[in-house]
Amino acid sequence: MHVFAAFESNEYVEMAIGEIIEHQFPREHIVFVEMNNEEKQRTLVDTINYSDGMSFSDTTATFATIGMLLGVIYGSVLFLGPVFIGLIGLVLGGGIGYFFDKRKEKQKLKRRQQEMNIRTLFVIQCKTFEEVQLIQEICRKYFVSYLGVYNREKQSKKGE
Numbered sequence: 001m002h003v004f005a006a007f008e009s010n011e012y013v014e015m016a017i018g019e020i021i022e023h024q025f026p027r028e029h030i031v032f033v034e035m036n037n038e039e040k041q042r043t044l045v046d047t048i049n050y051s052d053g054m055s056f057s058d059t060t061a062t063f064a065t066i067g068m069l070l071g072v073i074y075g076s077v078l079f080l081g082p083v084f085i086g087l088i089g090l091v092l093g094g095g096i097g098y099f100f101d102k103r104k105e106k107q108k109l110k111r112r113q114q115e116m117n118i119r120t121l122f123v124i125q126c127k128t129f130e131e132v133q134l135i136q137e138i139c140r141k142y143f144v145s146y147l148g149v150y151n152r153e154k155q156s157k158k159g160e
Contacts, residue, residue, distance in 0.1 A: 001132055003124045005139045006035075006146040013120045016142040020124065023134060029125040060097035067093020 007013045017030065071089025075082035126132045132149055139147055 001126045001129070001152070002150045003126060003132055003135045003139075004121065004146070004148040004150065005124070005135075005144045006121045007143070008119055008145050009143070010119055012142040012144075013122065016138055016144075017122070019138050019141075020135065023138075025124065025131075031123045033121040033123075035119060035121055059101045060094050063097030063100065064090050064094035067091075067096070 005016075007016070013032075020030065021027065067089035068086045069089070070093075072082045072086035075085025075089075078085055124135050126135060136147060136149075
């Protein structure tokens, strides 16, 4: 059986590992993995091979339509005419909509980076269920963010 624990703070990881080692767990059964947040800015334009489910064309098209409509309405009283002013309104509205979406996506990215702040993941190999319970108690004591148990015997019985 393996216990997986993810911590946000390195201080708590050190205290948890110190207590686990005090309970005579072999060091070779403990594996540390330092995690890096790889959340990056997404591209706004999707390709045919990759789509992240976020579309910028809705807001851009909406603002472009509103800009074009206002340009046609107010362009009829201007010297350049409704068609030319409508095209200018289309381009300006589309640009405003595009930058609205761009700003909204940056805010979402910033929020996701703050929410997912796991610094350290460690895996501990246990032989008995009592050891698993002890590890879980210690990890909860030191504010574990995520905790999971993998039991190979249960997984192999499910596959049969």
